[in-house]
Amino acid sequence: MVHSAPGGPFDxxxxxxxxxxEKLNERYNLNAPLIEQYTDYLGGVAIGDFGPSFRYPSRTxxxxxxxxxxxxxxxxxxxxxxxxxxxxxxGIISALKKNTYLDYIPMTTAMVGICVPSIILGPLxxxxxxxxxEVLPVSGWGDLAGDKILPTITLGTAYAAYCARLTRGGMLExxxxxxxxxxxxxxxxxxxxxxxxxxKGGLTPVIAFLGPAMAGLLAGxxxxxxxxxxxxxxxxxxxxxxxxxxxxxxxxSIFFSCLIIGLNLVSDLIAAAINPKLR
Amino acid sequence: xxxxxxxxxxxxxxxxSESIKPVDKAVENQILYIGNGTEPQxxxxxxxxxxxxxxxxxxxxxGLVIRNPDGPTPLPGxxxxxxxxNDGKTYTFNLRKDAAWSNGDSVTAFDxxxxxxxxxxxxxxxxxxxxxxxxxxxxxxxxxxxTDFSKVGVKALDNSTLQVNLKNPAPYFLELLCHYTTRPVxxxxxxxxxxxxxxxxxxxxxxxxxxxxxFTLDTWELNKVIIVKKNxxxxxxxxxxxxxxxxxxxxxxxREDLMFRSGQLHVTSTVPPxxxxxxxxxxxxNIQVDPFYGTYYYRFNTEKAPFDNKxxxxxxxxxxxxxxxxxxxxxGGQQEAFSFTPPDPNSYFPPTTLEFDPKKAKELLIxxxxxxxxxxxxxxxxxxxxxxxxxxxxxxxxxxxxxxDIDITLTNTDWKVYxxxxxxxxxxxxxxxxxGDYIDPKxxxxxxxxxxxxxxxxxxxxxxDNLLVAAANSTSQDQRFRKFYEAEKILIDEMPIIPIYTxxxxxxxxxxxxxxxxxxxxxxPYQFVYLENKE
Numbered sequence: 001m002v003h004s005a006p007g008g009p010f011d012x013x014x015x016x017x018x019x020x021x022e023k024l025n026e027r028y029n030l031n032a033p034l035i036e037q038y039t040d041y042l043g044g045v046a047i048g049d050f051g052p053s054f055r056y057p058s059r060t061x062x063x064x065x066x067x068x069x070x071x072x073x074x075x076x077x078x079x080x081x082x083x084x085x086x087x088x089x090x091g092i093i094s095a096l097k098k099n100t101y102l103d104y105i106p107m108t109t110a111m112v113g114i115c116v117p118s119i120i121l122g123p124l125x126x127x128x129x130x131x132x133x134e135v136l137p138v139s140g141w142g143d144l145a146g147d148k149i150l151p152t153i154t155l156g157t158a159y160a161a162y163c164a165r166l167t168r169g170g171m172l173e174x175x176x177x178x179x180x181x182x183x184x185x186x187x188x189x190x191x192x193x194x195x196x197x198x199x200k201g202g203l204t205p206v207i208a209f210l211g212p213a214m215a216g217l218l219a220g221x222x223x224x225x226x227x228x229x230x231x232x233x234x235x236x237x238x239x240x241x242x243x244x245x246x247x248x249x250x251x252x253s254i255f256f257s258c259l260i261i262g263l264n265l266v267s268d269l270i271a272a273a274i275n276p277k278l279r
Numbered sequence: 280x281x282x283x284x285x286x287x288x289x290x291x292x293x294x295x296s297e298s299i300k301p302v303d304k305a306v307e308n309q310i311l312y313i314g315n316g317t318e319p320q321x322x323x324x325x326x327x328x329x330x331x332x333x334x335x336x337x338x339x340x341x342g343l344v345i346r347n348p349d350g351p352t353p354l355p356g357x358x359x360x361x362x363x364x365n366d367g368k369t370y371t372f373n374l375r376k377d378a379a380w381s382n383g384d385s386v387t388a389f390d391x392x393x394x395x396x397x398x399x400x401x402x403x404x405x406x407x408x409x410x411x412x413x414x415x416x417x418x419x420x421x422x423x424x425x426t427d428f429s430k431v432g433v434k435a436l437d438n439s440t441l442q443v444n445l446k447n448p449a450p451y452f453l454e455l456l457c458h459y460t461t462r463p464v465x466x467x468x469x470x471x472x473x474x475x476x477x478x479x480x481x482x483x484x485x486x487x488x489x490x491x492x493x494f495t496l497d498t499w500e501l502n503k504v505i506i507v508k509k510n511x512x513x514x515x516x517x518x519x520x521x522x523x524x525x526x527x528x529x530x531x532x533x534r535e536d537l538m539f540r541s542g543q544l545h546v547t548s549t550v551p552p553x554x555x556x557x558x559x560x561x562x563x564x565n566i567q568v569d570p571f572y573g574t575y576y577y578r579f580n581t582e583k584a585p586f587d588n589k590x591x592x593x594x595x596x597x598x599x600x601x602x603x604x605x606x607x608x609x610x611g612g613q614q615e616a617f618s619f620t621p622p623d624p625n626s627y628f629p630p631t632t633l634e635f636d637p638k639k640a641k642e643l644l645i646x647x648x649x650x651x652x653x654x655x656x657x658x659x660x661x662x663x664x665x666x667x668x669x670x671x672x673x674x675x676x677x678x679x680x681x682x683x684d685i686d687i688t689l690t691n692t693d694w695k696v697y698x699x700x701x702x703x704x705x706x707x708x709x710x711x712x713x714x715g716d717y718i719d720p721k722x723x724x725x726x727x728x729x730x731x732x733x734x735x736x737x738x739x740x741x742x743x744d745n746l747l748v749a750a751a752n753s754t755s756q757d758q759r760f761r762k763f764y765e766a767e768k769i770l771i772d773e774m775p776i777i778p779i780y781t782x783x784x785x786x787x788x789x790x791x792x793x794x795x796x797x798x799x800x801x802x803x804p805y806q807f808v809y810l811e812n813k814e
Contacts, residue, residue: 023404027478057321057479059501067501123533130541134300138537139529143504144301229527229534231502239318239530244695 003034009054009244028054041250050251055243061251068233069255071141075224075232076217078148079156080210086156087163088206092194094164095171095202106164113161118220122154122227139229151228155220159213166205174201204271211267215260300542306791306810309522314535314547318502318528322483324459325398325405331548333459335526338507338805339490342462343372343391343441344453348796348803351623351718353453357386357463357491358441367448367754374439379512380465381488381495388435390463396428397469398460402476407460410716413449447751450759451719457802458716465489493519493806502528513806520809536787539565545789545810552667555611555785565787568612572621572799573714573782574723575613577660577675580707581775582737585656590647592774596633597640598682599675601779608674609667611785616778618767620715620723623799627720627760629767633778637682644683657686662710663697671779672710701735709735714782718799720763721750727770738775 010024025031029040044051050061090110094103129150130138137147174180175198183193222234233252240248301312316331324336337346343361344353358372378386395414398405399421408421415432419425432444445452455461468489473480481487488496493515494507505526509519527544529535532551538544550558550566558566579586586592601615614622618629649655660676662668669691676687687708692700700706713733715722725731728747729739743766750762770776784801794807 023401027404052479055320056318056501057326058323058481058483059479064501123537126537130537134541137543138541139527139534139543140503144543226531227534229502229529229531229538231500235502242693242695 003246009246028052041247045251045254050254051247053240053245053248055240055245055248061247064236064248065233065251065255068231068236071230072218072221072225072232072234075141075148075151075155075221075230076214078152079217080159080213082152082156083159083163083213084206087160088167088203090160090164091167091202092171092199094168095175096194098172103168107168110161110164113157116157118154118158118223119227121157122150122224125150125154126227141228141230141232147228151224151230154227155217155224158220159217162209162213163206166209167202170205171198171202174198177201207267207271210270211264214263214267218256218260302542302545302789302791305545306812309520309810311521311524311546311792311805311808311810312544313524313526314529314538314544315505315526316528316548317530319505321479322488322496322499323478324462324464325394325403325407326478328406331526331528333802335505335507336459336462337492337802338494338524339488339492339496340459340462340464341378341492341513341804342459343374343456345804346457346798346800346802348794348798348807350798351454353457361453367450368445370443370445370452371436372441372443374441375514376439377514378491379514380491381510381512382465382468383512384465384467384489385438386463386491387438388441389438390466391441392433392435393466393475394463395431395433395461397464397475399428399431400476403478405460407458410455410458410460413445413447413452413455415444415446448754449751450756451717451721454717454719463491465491493804494521494524497523504528515806519806521805524805539787539789544787545792546795547787550785550787552611552670558787562787564790567784567786567788569784569797569801570614570799571714571782571784571801572623572718573712574616574619574621575671575710575712575779575782576616576619577777577779578701578706578709578711578736579775579777580704580709580737582704583707585647585649585658586707588647589773590643591649592777593772594640594643594647594683595679596774596777597636597643598679599633599777599779600635600678601633602635603678604671604674605780608671609780612783613780614783616780619727619770619776619778620720620763620767621781621799623718623720626756627763629720629764631767631771633771640682644685655683655685657688658707659688659690660708660710661690661692661697661700661706663694664691668710704735704737711776712782715800720760720767721747724763724766724770727775736775738773740769740773743769743773 010021029037041051048062050065053059053061053064056064090106094106097103126138129136136150137144140147141151142148180193180198183197218234221232222238224230225232225235226238236248237252240252305312313334315334317329319327319332319335320329321327322332322335322339324340341356343356343358345356347354357374357378359375361370361372363370374386374388376385380386395411397403399408399411399417401421401423408417412418416425416430417432420428420431434442436442468482468487469475472482472487485496485499490496491513493510493513495510497508498504498506507524509522510516513519527538529538529548532549535544535547535549536551536554539547579592581587605613605615617633618631620627620629622628644655660672662672672689676689679685679687701709713723713726724747726733727738728734728744746762746766746769750759750766753759753762788795791810791812793809793811793813796803796807
């Protein structure tokens with residue numbers, strides 16, 4: 001499909017002579033019939049060889065993927081941790097203080113968090129904390145102190161908001177049930193009731209949400225990585241599309257697909273472990 | 280409770296604000312931070328073609344001559360001095376004996392012969408071999424009609440003497456030699472990682488790269504940073520004041536702007552177009568608007584109606600108010616173009632003009648056969664996606680509608696599609712830009728010769744082609760320019776392309792940067808740059 005998009009990987013502003021173009025196409029086997037290129041490629045993938053990047057002649061696709069992956073992974077982990085901590089914490093409070101200001105304010109903020117896309121939130125936070133207050137760097141990942149904070153918040157906010165609402169909903173559902181009333185009647189402390197008994201049930205929707213959330217996080221990382229100049233896999237992937245770097249596009253797509261399938265599987269397994277009803 | 284946490288976080292963050300402004304410590308450490316556009320594809324001078332790559336290669340490799348930061352005449356580089364024969368066709372370069380590679384080896388004339396062979400080898404697939412086509416048999420070797428490199432006009436007479444024979448006198452040849460494609464490469468390093476014509480080997484990685492420039496390659500983290508450090512073996516090490524240069528691949532103009540304003544960069548590669556006006560007031564000492572050796576123009580597809588008719592092309596050019604465009608639309612200090620080749624303040628001013636005369640334009644259109652009974656067809660204007668191109672296209676669409684009552688549809692595509700459509704002739708009018716590789720009219724006028732790769736208009740004019748050949752064979756610069764003036768007149772009369780304006784380079788420069796210089800090609804060697812707080 002990528003081949004059908006006009007423009008090739010070696011098209012540049014400065015025209016090349018037909019002889020040179022021929023050499024380049026030959027070197028990367030682009031003149032072979034598509035089906036031959038496809039089977040050659042699959043053969044390579046089977047042994048873990050995704051081929052050379054067309055855009056970066058001295059690098060292989062595997063090298064690019066594994067250069068960018070740890071960074072995207074780190075960003076995703078920090079974001080999900082931020083989302084869970086902020087979201088679950090807020091959700092619990094909202095559930096317990098239902099229908100008071102401590103419920104309305106967080107939940108409204110959560111709605112805003114879901115609605116404001118990262119492409120607006122990112123630059124906005126950068127403007128406030130980077131330019132006006134001058135407390136955080138505006139770009140980079142791991143170079144300057146505090147440069148991981150804004151990208152994490154930008155990526156994690158929408159998910160924090162979802163988690164908050166889901167936790168609140170799940171908790172409310174559980175808090176009304178008989179076994180909670182029994183626990184309270186037995187004289188258990190409120191903290192124990194909430195954190196040990198109610199939370200388990202309240203977390204079920206959050207856990208189920210995590211699988212698709214990881215997929216969304218990976219997609220969201222493309223935008224956040226571009227906004228903050230983070231050298232992760234998402235940025236390589238987007239650039240590959242613009243550069244018609246065929247091998248990189250294919251390799252990254254295969255990689256992301258496997259990753260998302262794997263994450264969804266893990267999420268299902270955890271959900272089943274927590275909630276016997278699902279087994 | 281949440282708000283308390285937030286305040287605590289803010290206090291904590293404010294407390295650690297010390298280390299976030301790299302620019303503040305930079306003068307003490309002499310580290311220059313540069314925003315460098317897209318991530319370089321590679322650092323092999325015989326493979327790459329882009330500007331970001333050239334900026335890094337400027338630090339790592341030095342040629343026979345180096346760019347003069349303040350003017351067009353090149354300065355001695357590896358070559359201490361040189362003799363040019365009376366007929367202008369033989370150059371003898373005397374190389375300095377203390378020129379050294381970063382691993383201690385001496386730089387010799389044989390290194391240049393090896394490098395030029397490599398770039399001209401058809402099996403390498405370099406996209407810039409034409410930089411050396413003035414050399415005897417270079418083009419023939421590159422196209423495969425001869426295979427013996429000893430027939431090509433470059434020879435090492437001994438370790439420190441390089442002789443070059445040209446097909447025709449080329450007054451711009453020394454300037455060509457500033458370009459990175461003509462710089463030497465270290466043979467042993469290249470052949471340790473492959474053959475002479477292996478493209479994309481590991482020789483360009485930090486730790487492997489051996490160069491002869493003022494800096495060496497220390498770090499290369501993809502999409503993150505390239506760091507070069509002062510080269511202790513560089514022959515002119517004594518004048519180099521910078522210790523390090525950090526090149527950041529920032530392809531997003533807004534982020535680059537934020538990085539500059541928050542003290543992460545000394546130099547940017549551009550300024551977001553919507554900020555240019557306000558920054559002239561807000562940061563008058565930082566915003567640079569430098570003349571640039573490039574022309575913004577529109578190409579016609581002259582092989583299909585209605586643009587196969589010269590009168591139509593002339594009409595469309597006459598209906599363009601270039602003054603209005605540069606003052607109200609582009610607003611970046613650009614100059615209206617009056618010819619295809621941009622003016623060179625030192626010598627070249629072709630006697631051509633591009634007028635704004637909507638009345639005459641209308642008359643020409645009628646003369647071409649278009650009127651109420653035979654209305655002008657709707658045509659398509661192609662440009663690559665960008666806010667700047669879009670604004671200009673819309674303005675021009677309006678001008679043509681008002682003056683000539685013709686309808687233009689605007690089509691924007693991404694960069695690769697835009698290139699591909701032009702190369703196969705699938706367009707009617709297309710936006711284009713050309714920056715000269717060296718300051719000489721040849722770098723522009725050569726493009727429009729019949730069948731040239733960057734012509735892409737289908738236009739062919741025998742007299743024009745002959746004039747350029749005559750220019751190449753001229754014995755004096757005066758005579759050359761006269762031939763070029765005539766060629767330019769034909770071009771402007773026939774109008775296969777409509778020049779619109781001459782480019783400027785707009786970017787931000789921190790006030791601590793000294794020795795930055797100013798030249799038409801926006802190309803400067805870093806040995807003359809340093810950081811100082813001049814309060």
